Amino acid sequence: MNVSFILPVYNAQDFIKESLKILIHYIEKLELIQDVQIVIVNDGSKDKTLDIITNFVNDNQYEKITFDVVSYEKNMNIGFAIRKGIEKVKNDVVIIMDSDLPFELNIIDDSLRLINSCCLVSVDRTKKADSYKVGFVRLILHKGLIFLIKLMFGKYLKGIDDFVAGFKVIRKKLLDKIKQNLISNTSLIHFEIILYTVIENMKSDQKCDIGFVFPVLKVETNQKTTYKFFKILEVVWKIIFELFEIKKRVDKII
Template identity: 30%
Template structure:
């Protein structure tokens, strides 16, 4: 995707990215490298990264504080929220959304499950006037047959019980 067009259209917007973390010591620095490389492509877009540590018991918070958020650089600023214990992924996302100041909010996991390379599609969709974008996984290598079957069963049951229909393989990688 061409980023030049996004840079020209998007001057002075602020995108908040809420990042949920739970025991991510092993991979958070690699994730940060990929995210930083992606966001650096957009000089005219300001990004507010909200790192929400959902009660990690490892060195996740140390890495966030000492290696990632220590210095705000260029078009990226950081905010951290640290929970005293694990309240769950949804609580972490809501806390981040509540603190977001952006014109749009992107929610993503920091475990690499949601690739930063998909962010341009979300921004382009936002700039074209969409209020909400939900990313859908089309392929997942770590799912065995049994896991796929249970996932399919879950979506069939939840869609029979609910008036709101859920898309199979839709994730919590989204923006509004």
């Protein structure tokens, strides 16, 4: 199996080198994978992230792993970074994941086995709520987002409980069909990928399944998030605006 990874990165100087080492060590042990492309997208980092990535790529060579580094000066948010990464992928299966590796990596192996019978695999954190602990502010924002998504798009998402988790495994053939519809610059891109997979299924005579894996969240992740009131308002506004833009686009397609 040939696999492309997309890793969006922002201000990750404290952990990106270690994350790459851990991920590569895991990949090298997987017999399922014969050829690997790792697309690292530096989303306008203000620290030494790009230098660390560049040095790592230049200093390390692997038998079955190649690297592509995408970088730009302005921070555009995770959805934009993922869309930039999508432009670079070349292998049959694409894995999109957070660069701080928040989940135990066995979900990669589990997902690759599922993708043999599915066209998309996502994580569902709701079935292992005890392993998924977040702060109060983030929890409220998450629940509010899920409520809005269900209100606006519920008829397309029956049986799906987790829309925005930062891990997807998708066949490139499907990704090529839906990528022109992806517009989100935020974490809503993970929701878009699920939504347009469902819609593509509705339009196609050849149906494909969406599979789910149930991850264990690491006790500690490397990214530290702080919340400022006006920053929260800005994020909420962007997400609400994008939801309505997605709704208009979906209404034109259906």
